[in-house]
Amino acid sequence: MSTLGAYFRLVRAGWILAREGVFAALPGDQLTGAPRMAWRTAKLLARRKVKNRERSQRMSLAVDRLGPSYVKLGQFLATRPDVVGADVATDLANLQDRMKTFPTAEAVAEIEESLGRPITELYRHFDAPIAAASIAQVHPAAVLRDGSETKVAVKVIRPGCAGASSTTWRAISSPRGCRSASCLPRAG
Secondary structure, eight states: OOHHHHHHHHHHHHHHHHHTTHHHHSOOTTOOHHHHHHHHHHHHHSOGGGTTSOHHHHHHHHHHHHOHHHHHHHHHHHTOHHHHOHHHHHHHGGGTTOOOOOOHHHHHHHHHHHHSSOHHHHOSEEOOOSEEOSSEEEEEEEEEETTEEEEEEEEEEOTTHHHHHHHHHHHHHOTTOOSSGGGSOOOO
């Protein structure tokens, strides 16, 4: 990702947060100078229909619009009241496990593309999703093992999530962008 691309992604994130009224919902009356002016400008940029919503609803809408990587970041920050404050952590807790599911047809297409076989060859049946999170959703299914049907849970990554997530993490991890996977957060 280029430096310019990283800046555009961060500007887009700021714009969405401003339009959804997240900045305006934060306490700013005690600010002075440029920070107070920025807070007042953010209040003007907020869409009319979000002004009557609670701060938690504003945050949830903004993070949902920003995508799964930001939902994950919000979920992480919800566990850190020492970093974001108890009120904001409580608001961000609304992001835990409340993502909308994506269509089963898209899940089937992702599985077939990934595994290179039709879904009917892989599973005896493949049902509608029973749970969804920011990165994936779970479908109940059944496979044949030793001649008998066995229930399984199939976790399917959201379409386009893997590429979008890595690009977003590069933009978040360095305002100047990142040219290799070395700047991505490491698991464990």
